[in-house]
Amino acid sequence: xxxxxxxxxxxxxxxxxxxxxxxxxxxxxxxxxxxxxxxxxxxxxxxxxxxxxxxxxxxxxxxxxxxxxxxxxxxxxxxxxxxxxxxxxxxxxxxxxxxxxxxxxxxxxxxxxxxxxxxxxxxxxxxxxxxxxxxxxxxxxxxxxxxxxxxxxxxxxxxxxxxxxxxxxxxxxxxxxxxxxxxxxxxxxxxxxxxxxxxxxxxxxxxxxxxxxxxxxxxxxxxxxxxx
Amino acid sequence: xxxxxxxxxxxxxxxxxxxxxxxxxxxxxxxxxxxxxxxxxxxxxxxxxxxxxxxxxxxxxxxxxxxxxxxxxxxxxxxxxxxxxxxxxxxxxxxxxxxxxxxxxxxxxxxxxxxxxxxxxxxxxxxxxxxxxxxxxxxxxxxxxxxxxxxxxxxxxxxxxxxxxxxxxxxxxxxxxxxxxxxxxxxxxxxxxxxxxxxxxxxxxxxxxxxxxxxxxxxxxxxxxxxxxxxxxxxxxxxxxxxxxxx
Numbered sequence: 001x002x003x004x005x006x007x008x009x010x011x012x013x014x015x016x017x018x019x020x021x022x023x024x025x026x027x028x029x030x031x032x033x034x035x036x037x038x039x040x041x042x043x044x045x046x047x048x049x050x051x052x053x054x055x056x057x058x059x060x061x062x063x064x065x066x067x068x069x070x071x072x073x074x075x076x077x078x079x080x081x082x083x084x085x086x087x088x089x090x091x092x093x094x095x096x097x098x099x100x101x102x103x104x105x106x107x108x109x110x111x112x113x114x115x116x117x118x119x120x121x122x123x124x125x126x127x128x129x130x131x132x133x134x135x136x137x138x139x140x141x142x143x144x145x146x147x148x149x150x151x152x153x154x155x156x157x158x159x160x161x162x163x164x165x166x167x168x169x170x171x172x173x174x175x176x177x178x179x180x181x182x183x184x185x186x187x188x189x190x191x192x193x194x195x196x197x198x199x200x201x202x203x204x205x206x207x208x209x210x211x212x213x214x215x216x217x218x219x220x221x222x223x224x225x226x227x228x
Numbered sequence: 229x230x231x232x233x234x235x236x237x238x239x240x241x242x243x244x245x246x247x248x249x250x251x252x253x254x255x256x257x258x259x260x261x262x263x264x265x266x267x268x269x270x271x272x273x274x275x276x277x278x279x280x281x282x283x284x285x286x287x288x289x290x291x292x293x294x295x296x297x298x299x300x301x302x303x304x305x306x307x308x309x310x311x312x313x314x315x316x317x318x319x320x321x322x323x324x325x326x327x328x329x330x331x332x333x334x335x336x337x338x339x340x341x342x343x344x345x346x347x348x349x350x351x352x353x354x355x356x357x358x359x360x361x362x363x364x365x366x367x368x369x370x371x372x373x374x375x376x377x378x379x380x381x382x383x384x385x386x387x388x389x390x391x392x393x394x395x396x397x398x399x400x401x402x403x404x405x406x407x408x409x410x411x412x413x414x415x416x417x418x419x420x421x422x423x424x425x426x427x428x429x430x431x432x433x434x435x436x437x438x439x440x441x442x443x444x445x446x447x448x449x450x451x452x453x454x455x456x457x458x459x460x461x462x463x464x465x466x467x468x469x470x471x472x473x474x475x
Contacts, residue, residue: 176397
C-alpha cells in the first residue's frame with residue numbers, strides 16, 4: 001500500500017506539472033503578454049501622443065489591459081485538462097480538490113501575472129506615468145493580479161464544458177473584476193498626486209485574502225458541475 | 229417542524245400550489261398598481277423643485293429597489309438548491325433571473341429619463357447608476373450561462389454557483405463604486421423612521437412598491453410553472469394535465 005500524499009506534496013506536484021506543461025508550450029505564456037503590450041500600444045495611437053493625456057489615463061489603460069490579458073489566458077487553465085480527461089482524474093483522486101485547484105491557480109498566476117508585473121514598468125514608461133506612481137502600480141499589480149486569476153478561475157470552471165465558452169467567460173467575470181480595477185487605479189492616481197495610498201492597498205489585500213479563502217471552494221463546486 | 233414543507237419538493241404539488249396562488253397575486257397586483265398609479269399620477273402633490281417630472285419616481289424607485297431584492301431572492305433559491313439539493317429551487321431561480329434583468333433595465337431607462345431634466349444629461353457615471361448597470365451585467369451573465377447548457381439541471385447548478393459568487397461580490401461592487409464617485413440624490417426612503425419625502429408623496433410610492441412586489445410574485449409564479457412543466461414534460465402528471473386542458 002502506497003503512502004498517501006501529504007497536502008504539501010499534492011500541491012507541489014500539481015504546481016510543477018502545470019508549470020512544466022506551460023514551459024513546453026511557450027506560446028501559452030508569451031501570447032497573453034504580447035497581447036498586453038499590443039493593447040497598451042493601441043491607446044496612444046487611438047488617443048493621440050500628447051504626454052498630459054497619456055499620463056492621466058495611464059493607470060486605467062495598464063489595468064484594463066491587464067484585465068483583458070488575464071481573461072485571454074484564463075481559458076487555458078482547465079481546457080486541456082478537461083479535454084484529455086486529467087481533470088476528471090483529479091476530481092476522482094482522494095486529495096482535497098481545494099489544494100489542487102489552488103495549485104493550478106497559482107501556476108496560472110506565475111505564468112501570466114508575474115510577466116505582466118515585470119513588463120508593466122516598461123509600458124508605464126511608454127505611457128509617461130508619473131515617476132512617483134511606479135511603486136503603487138507594481139504593488140497594486142502584485143496584489144491584484146492573483147485576484148484576477150482566482151475570480152477568473154471560477155468563470156473558467158463554470159464554462160469549461162461549454163463549446164463556445166470564451167465570450168461567455170468574459171460576460172461572467174468582467175463585472176466581478178470591477179472592484180479590483182477601481183481600487184487599483186485609485187491607488188495609482190493617489191500615488192501620482194503624492195497622496196497616501198496605503199488604504200487602497202489594504203482594501204486590495206483584503207479582496208485578495210477573501211478571494212484566496214472563498215474562490216477555491218467555488219472553483220471546486222463549479223468543476224464538479226462542469227464535469228458532471 | 230418543517231415536515232409540512234416536504235410534500236412541496238414534489239414538482240406536482242409545487243405546480244398546484246403555484247396555480248392556486250397565481251390568481252390571488254394577479255388580482256391583488258393589478259388592483260394595487262391601479263390604485264397606486266392613479267394616486268401617484270393624479271393626486272400626489274407637485275414637487276416644489278422638480279415639478280411634475282418627479283413623478284417618474286413612482287416607477288423608478290420600485291424597479292430599482294426590487295431589482296436588488298430579486299437578486300437576493302435568486303441567491304436564496306440558489307443556496308437552498310445547493311444545500312438541500314432541491315431541484316425546484318433551481319427552477320425558481322431560473323424563473324426569476326429574466327424578471328430581475330427587466331426590472332434593472334426599467335430602473336436604468338427611467339433613471340436616464342429622469343436624469344435628462346434634472347442633471348441635464350441622459351447618463352452620468354454616478355455610483356448608483358453604475359452599480360445598477362453592473363447588476364444588469366450580472367443578470368445577463370447568469371441568463372447567458374443558463375442558456376449555454378443543454379441540460380437544465382446542470383444549467384441550474386452552474387447558474388446557482390455564479391449567483392452565489394455574485395451575491396458575495398454585490399456589496400463589494402456597490403461600495404467600491406460608491407467610493408469611486410457619487411452624485412445621486414440620497415436614497416429617498418432608506419431611513420424608515422424619518423423619510424426625506426412628505427407623507428402624501430410617500431404613500432402612493434409605498435403602494436406602488438407593494439404593487440410591484442405582487443406583480444413580480446405573479447410573473448415569477450407563471451414562469452415557475454412553465455419551468456416545472458418544461459422540466460417534467462415526460463412525467464405522467466404533466467401528460468394528464470395537458471389531456472385535461474385539451475378536453
